[in-house]
Amino acid sequence: MIKFVRNRASQLLLKESGKNYVVPKNVSSLLIDQGYVQQSSSGVFQLLPLGLRVMDNISNIVHQELAGLGAIRVSLASLSAKAVWQQSKRWEKMGSEMLHIRDRAQRDYCLCPTHEEEMTRMVANVFHSSKQLPISVYQIGSKYRDEARPRGGLLRAKEFLMMDLYTYDATKEAAEKTYERVFQSFHRIFRAIGLPYTVAEAQQGTMGGAYSHEFHYLNEVGEDVVLRCPQCLHAANTDAYHGSIDKCVHCGGELLQQKCIEVGHTFNLGQTYTRPFQLCLSNGDALYMNSYGIGISRLLAAVAHMTHDEKGLVWPTAIAPWKIIILPASDSKIPDAEALYDSLAQTFGANNILLDDRGHKSYGRKIRDAELIGFPFIITVGESYTRDGSFDVLARASNTRYKLKAAQLHTVVSGNFA
Numbered sequence: 144m145i146k147f148v149r150n151r152a153s154q155l156l157l158k159e160s161g162k163n164y165v166v167p168k169n170v171s172s173l174l175i176d177q178g179y180v181q182q183s184s185s186g187v188f189q190l191l192p193l194g195l196r197v198m199d200n201i202s203n204i205v206h207q208e209l210a211g212l213g214a215i216r217v218s219l220a221s222l223s224a225k226a227v228w229q230q231s232k233r234w235e236k237m238g239s240e241m242l243h244i245r246d247r248a249q250r251d252y253c254l255c256p257t258h259e260e261e262m263t264r265m266v267a268n269v270f271h272s273s274k275q276l277p278i279s280v281y282q283i284g285s286k287y288r289d290e291a292r293p294r295g296g297l298l299r300a301k302e303f304l305m306m307d308l309y310t311y312d313a314t315k316e317a318a319e320k321t322y323e324r325v326f327q328s329f330h331r332i333f334r335a336i337g338l339p340y341t342v343a344e345a346q347q348g349t350m351g352g353a354y355s356h357e358f359h360y361l362n363e364v365g366e367d368v369v370l371r372c373p374q375c376l377h378a379a380n381t382d383a384y385h386g387s388i389d390k391c392v393h394c395g396g397e398l399l400q401q402k403c404i405e406v407g408h409t410f411n412l413g414q415t416y417t418r419p420f421q422l423c424l425s426n427g428d429a430l431y432m433n434s435y436g437i438g439i440s441r442l443l444a445a446v447a448h449m450t451h452d453e454k455g456l457v458w459p460t461a462i463a464p465w466k467i468i469i470l471p472a473s474d475s476k477i478p479d480a481e482a483l484y485d486s487l488a489q490t491f492g493a494n495n496i497l498l499d500d501r502g503h504k505s506y507g508r509k510i511r512d513a514e515l516i517g518f519p520f521i522i523t524v525g526e527s528y529t530r531d532g533s534f535d536v537l538a539r540a541s542n543t544r545y546k547l548k549a550a551q552l553h554t555v556v557s558g559n560f561a
């Protein structure tokens with residue numbers, strides 16, 4: 144027998160939405176109402192169990208993909224001394240976007256918005272031979288930005304979770320090859336999440352370097368604008384577009400302007416950071432560096448904005464807090480619901496299944512909550528389960544209903560993966 148603990152909705156710190164609850168138009172409010180996140184102060188958020196599950200699922204897709212690239216994981220401090228940022232001349236360049244802190248001895252620090260400086264210093268301390276190259280190091284951790292007007296919840300927060308990867312190569316050509324490999328890896332990550340996305344040529348901004356690309360979800364709440372050519376699929380951020388904004392530079396096609404949410408960014412940085420921090424080969428040539436970021440907490444909010452509907456949130460199966468929720472039609476069906484849970488756990492893993500064991504809730508409220516929270520597969524255990532082992536399944540995204548037995552569920556769940 145496989146031993147596991149059943150995941151129970153009663154333990155999730157869910158918020159009670161009243162009988163007359165109306166699904167808000169504002170998706171950030173919906174995430175707060177449904178117990179994914181809580182706002183602590185303007186632009187600062189706490190992650191509740193549901194939100195953390197989604198974030199962990201996104202992180203796991205990233206970890207798995209980067210492990211395939213041979214990237215290794217580290218964790219750098221959030222505090223970084225002013226002198227470090229003066230060395231790269233970014234203390235001034237970052238301006239008021241940077242969160243500053245002064246300690247009791249009047250020493251200045253920032254809460255890192257990114258880690259090019261500190262990562263390059265760290266690697267310089269351990270780099271001794273070109274045989275170590277290429278070096279690929281990454282982390283998933285908190286980043287900070289002093290947003291003047293934080294809005295859109297996790298879309299634009301003061302503290303947010305990022306994956307940041309840094310690669311170092313001996314030559315410009317090798318760095319370009321590494322960039323291409325990571326770029327393909329980013330494509331696999333965004334394909335695994337399961338939503339359509341766009342890649343655009345972008346500007347380097349305060350990052351410096353030679354060239355960069357952005358990964359976007361096209362969405363009206365986004366604050367970036369891309370120009371897309373529907374004929375040759377060329378796309379560029381409006382900030383980075385050098386041609387006329389009507390005609391595609393590649394094929395002359397009519398360009399479309401679309402609002403989008405930036406969820407990933409890749410930078411070819413050349414020697415911008417390796418020179419000032421003296422990360423060099425034995426002959427004195429500085430290494431070539433790239434950096435790459437994925438906004439993990441922003442992705443949570445961006446996906447919610449992309450997929451929600453009039454009934455609430457709709458998660459892609461790959462990152463849903465739980466893939467399957469089981470609802471007993473009444474309290475007397477709890478033993479049957481538990482039996483089905485244990486049986487499905489053999490196929491889908493107990494970690495992917497949640498049982499709504501909340502005793503004080505009517506079945507009607509439970510199914511409404513399951514739709515609001517956005518579980519991909521909502522199972523009801525009622526009379527027919529006792530009779531012949533069949534149960535009702537609602538596929539949330541397509542709003543399709545099935546009457547199934549345990550052995551048939553896998554086909555439906557895997558069909559909806561696509």
Ligand SMILES: [Zn+2]
Nearest residue numbers: 372375391394
């Ligand atoms: Zn074109």
